[in-house]
Structure formats: C-alpha cells, structure tokens
Amino acid sequence: MLRLLSFVLFLVTWWIAALFVGGAKLPPPPAVLQVMIAEASSGALFLHLGATLARVALAFTLAMSLGSAIGYLMGRVRLADKLGDPWLILLLNLPALVVIVLAYIWAGLTEAAAIAAIAINKLPTAVVTLREGTRALDRSLDEMARVFAMPRWRAFRHVVLPQLAPYIAAAARSGLSLVWKIVLVAELLGRPNGVGFEIGVAFQLFDTPRLLAYSLTFAAVVLVIETLLVQPFEARATRWRPRAA
Amino acid sequence: MRLEVDITGKTFTSAAGETHEVLAPLRFALCPGEVGVLIGPSGCGKSTMLRIILGLDSDFRGRIARPPQARIGMVFQEPRLLPWRSVEQNVRLAAPEVTEAKLSELFRILELEAHRSHFPGELSLGLARRVGLARAFAVEPDLLVLDEPLASLDDALAGRLRDEIATLVASRPVMTLLVTHSLDDAIRLGDRLFFLSPRPARIVQEIPIAIPRAMRSEADLGRIRAELAALPLESK
Numbered sequence: 001m002l003r004l005l006s007f008v009l010f011l012v013t014w015w016i017a018a019l020f021v022g023g024a025k026l027p028p029p030p031a032v033l034q035v036m037i038a039e040a041s042s043g044a045l046f047l048h049l050g051a052t053l054a055r056v057a058l059a060f061t062l063a064m065s066l067g068s069a070i071g072y073l074m075g076r077v078r079l080a081d082k083l084g085d086p087w088l089i090l091l092l093n094l095p096a097l098v099v100i101v102l103a104y105i106w107a108g109l110t111e112a113a114a115i116a117a118i119a120i121n122k123l124p125t126a127v128v129t130l131r132e133g134t135r136a137l138d139r140s141l142d143e144m145a146r147v148f149a150m151p152r153w154r155a156f157r158h159v160v161l162p163q164l165a166p167y168i169a170a171a172a173r174s175g176l177s178l179v180w181k182i183v184l185v186a187e188l189l190g191r192p193n194g195v196g197f198e199i200g201v202a203f204q205l206f207d208t209p210r211l212l213a214y215s216l217t218f219a220a221v222v223l224v225i226e227t228l229l230v231q232p233f234e235a236r237a238t239r240w241r242p243r244a245a
Numbered sequence: 246m247r248l249e250v251d252i253t254g255k256t257f258t259s260a261a262g263e264t265h266e267v268l269a270p271l272r273f274a275l276c277p278g279e280v281g282v283l284i285g286p287s288g289c290g291k292s293t294m295l296r297i298i299l300g301l302d303s304d305f306r307g308r309i310a311r312p313p314q315a316r317i318g319m320v321f322q323e324p325r326l327l328p329w330r331s332v333e334q335n336v337r338l339a340a341p342e343v344t345e346a347k348l349s350e351l352f353r354i355l356e357l358e359a360h361r362s363h364f365p366g367e368l369s370l371g372l373a374r375r376v377g378l379a380r381a382f383a384v385e386p387d388l389l390v391l392d393e394p395l396a397s398l399d400d401a402l403a404g405r406l407r408d409e410i411a412t413l414v415a416s417r418p419v420m421t422l423l424v425t426h427s428l429d430d431a432i433r434l435g436d437r438l439f440f441l442s443p444r445p446a447r448i449v450q451e452i453p454i455a456i457p458r459a460m461r462s463e464a465d466l467g468r469i470r471a472e473l474a475a476l477p478l479e480s481k
Contacts, residue, residue: 148339162329
C-alpha cells in the first residue's frame with residue numbers, strides 16, 4: 001500500500017514538473033505512456049528489452065560465478081590473494097568506458113565483446129565481496145566439520161555456503177545494479193539493438209518521450225526482477241536469523 | 246583400538262614474536278570403555294591439547310596414535326551448532342548414518358523432542374549444549390571428547406545432564422576424554438583422573454578410581470573426594 005502511494009506521489013510530482021518545464025524537455029506521463037504503447041504494439045519495445053535482458057543475464061551470470069570462485073579462492077589461499085590483488089585494484093578502478101571501448105576494439109563490435117566487457121566491469125566487486133565473506137568464515141565451524149569428518153562437499157554446502165549467502169546476495173544486489181547501468185553504455189557504443197541503442201537514437205533526435213518511454217520500462221523491469229527474484233532469495237538465505245524489530 | 250597421546254612439547258609464537266611453551270611432555274593412553282578426565286587450571290593448555298588429539302593442530306612435537314578409522318564425537322565448550330540448520334539437521338549432518346530410532350531415542354534421553362525443528366538461535370544455552378551432546382553421540386563415536394560440557398549451567402541442570410552423559414557413555418564401549426573444572430563431575434564420570442599443572446601443562450598426578458562408575462555410592466564419592474582433598478595438588 002505504501003509502495004503504491006509512493007508511486008502515485010512520483011507520478012504527481014512528474015506531472016506538475018512537466019507543466020512547469022514544458023513538454024519538449026519533460027513530457028507529461030500520458031505522452032510517455034502513448035509512446036510506450038505504440039512501441040509495445042509494434043513489438044520493438046519487447047525486442048530491445050529482450051536483447052538487453054539477455055545481455056544482462058549472461059554478463060551477470062558470468063561475472064557472478066567467476067567472481068565468486070575467484071573471491072573464495074583469494075579469501076582462502078594467501079598466495080592467490082597476493083597474486084590477484086594488484087589486478088583486482090586495477091580492475092576495480094578502471095573506468096567502465098575504457099573496458100567497453102577496448103573490448104570493442106580488440107574483439108570487434110560483437111555480442112561476445114559486449115557481454116565480456118559488462119562482465120569484466122562487474123567481476124571485481126563480486127571478487128572483493130566474496131573475498132571478504134570468505135575471510136569472515138567462522139573457523140570454529142570449520143573445525144567442527146573436520147572433527148566430525150564431514151565430506152568436503154557436504155561441509156561446503158552446509159557450513160560454508162550459508163555463511164557466504166549474505167555476501168553473495170550483497171554482491172548480486174550491487175552487481176546487478178552495476179550491470180543495469182553499464183549494459184546501456186555498451187549497447188549505445190556498439191550494438192544495433194537493446195534499450196541502450198534506442199536511447200542513443202532518441203538522444204540524437206532529442207526525442208524525450210521516446211527516451212523516457214524506454215528508460216522507464218527498463219526501470220520497471222529492474223524493479224520487478226528485484227522484488228520477484230533478488231529479495232525472495234535474500235529472505236530465504238537469512239530465514240534462520242531472528243527478525244529485526 | 247586405543248588412544249595413545251605422547252606429546253613432547255608444543256610452542257606457540259605470539260603476534261609479538263615471543264615464543265611460549267604451551268605443553269610440557271605429556272603422556273597417557275585410553276582404552277575403549279574408559280573415561281579419562283583432564284583437570285587443570287584455566288589457560289593451562291587443555292584446549293590446545295584437545296586440538297592436537299583431534300588432529301586439528303599438527304604443529305607440535307610428539308605423536309598421537311588413534312585408530313585411523315576411529316569415529317570422533319566432540320562436544321565443544323561453546324556448542325558450535327550451525328545456526329542456519331535445524332536441531333535435527335545439525336545432528337544428521339554430522340551423523341548421516343543415524344537411524345530414526347536411534348535419533349528419537351537420543352532426543353528423548355536429552356529431552357529435545359520438542360525442539361527438533363527449531364534453529365539453534367531459538368535455544369537456550371542449556372538446550373544448545375544438549376544438541377551438541379546429541380550430535381556427538383549420534384555418530385556412535387569410538388572416541389568421545391567432551392570439553393567442559395557442563396560449564397555455566399545451573400547445578401540442577403548440570404546434574405541432570407551429567408547423569409545423561411553417564412548413561413550414554415555406559416551404553417557403548419567408547420574411549421572418552423572429559424575436560425572439566427569440576428572435581429564433582431570428574432569423580433562421578435571418570436575412571437582415571439589426570440591432574441594438570443599450570444602452563445606449560447604436564448600431568449602432575451594420575452589417579453585411577455577403582456570402583457566402577459555405575460557402582461559408586463554417595464559414600465564412595467565422599468571418600469574419594471576426601472582422598473583427593475588430602476593430596477598436595479596445585480590444580481584442584
């Protein structure tokens with residue numbers, strides 16, 4: 001209920017602002033909705049949204065799995081930490097734009113280059129978060145698993161993984177928001193479809209309603225994925241914790 | 246099948262770079278069905294010794310012989326349960342081969358039936374300790390190690406749990422090593438008492454109790470207590 005109220009408040013503010021600023025710079029909600037419906041009925045909206053979502057899914061999965069594995073390794077093995085740390089700092093601070101441009105130059109304007117570039121941007125934050133999580137693992141529980149001769153996989157699944165779950169959730173949450181932001185830049189610079197490409201076109205034509213139509217649909221999809229996928233996962237992973245008052 | 250402990254020394258290097266002698270030469274053995282009790286002042290190195298015996302610390306001088314296939318059941322001082330698994334899952338994860346009948350029996354003896362599906366965070370310390378006991382017994386261990394299992398419990402509860410431990414230990418021939426501060430626990434549960442010196446720990450005196458555990462009357466216990474009181478021990 002409160003969420004709905006907050007959404008209505010957003011619409012009202014937007015509408016009032018549109019009245020003051022004028023339709024060219026900020027079109028009122030119905031104008032944007034009209035473009036949304038037109039784009040949706042032609043199918044273009046779903047095509048571009050689908051292309052973007054596919055890139056996000058691939059890059060996110062790639063970066064999360066690789067990043068978690070590297071982060072766990074760096075948290076456990078000191079040598080891996082020493083070797084990997086300078087690379088990590090480099091990647092963490094490398095601007096996303098540099099990675100994307102270099103990927104397109106080296107690998108061509110291809111799908112693989114786009115996905116790799118997005119994944120590389122997200123990778124270091126996943127590594128850092130998971131490394132921290134691995135360092136914070138409770139040694140006393142590790143010892144318990146060893147004393148009771150738990151097989152490796154069982155110990156990993158029941159002793160280690162639940163401790164890492166909050167860190168994985170944090171990495172997924174922050175990583176997803178990073179991927180959402182970067183995917184559009186990658187599309188703008190080198191893909192012939194996707195929400196980023198459409199926004200690029202709208203920008204060149206100064207077509208604000210179109211720009212907003214795509215951005216807001218995209219934001220809505222992000223919101224839906226957050227509430228339906230990320231939050232339930234978090235809730236499940238932490239269900240054993242006493243609830244906050 | 247027997248546990249032989251022959252530690253010739255263990256040093257520990259602190260963060261400041263100083264080395265400390267934690268354990269002096271120490272030697273004892275335990276046979277199946279026997280309960281050895283380690284009694285010593287706080288900080289004398291008992292926990293270090295247990296870690297060595299359990300194979301968690303290999304950085305020591307000497308030798309530990311325990312049958313390679315020996316199953317170990319351990320009751321830690323702080324229960325070390327997995328907070329994200331239920332009571333039953335905690336036990337089953339450590340003892341995957343435990344049968345439902347055996348599990349029910351253990352939960353009945355330890356009065357945990359009502360708490361099977363609770364998470365450890367929902368349990369009191371006394372209950373959590375009982376889960377720790379259930380877990381250690383569920384693996385049907387050959388070597389059972391109890392590290393102050395009754396510390397910080399009130400007398401009535403400690404007494405009940407002690408009786409439960411006695412019942413469980415008597416139910417199968419297991420080598421048991423009990424660490425405790427309580428002389429009362431020691432003489433009720435133990436067959437042989439090892440009194441340890443302050444750090445670096447060594448065995449100051451080994452005292453066997455001849456009367457079988459189950460047959461000790463209150464009068465016997467009183468007599469043993471008086472005998473121990475007469476001994477010149479630093480670590481009582």
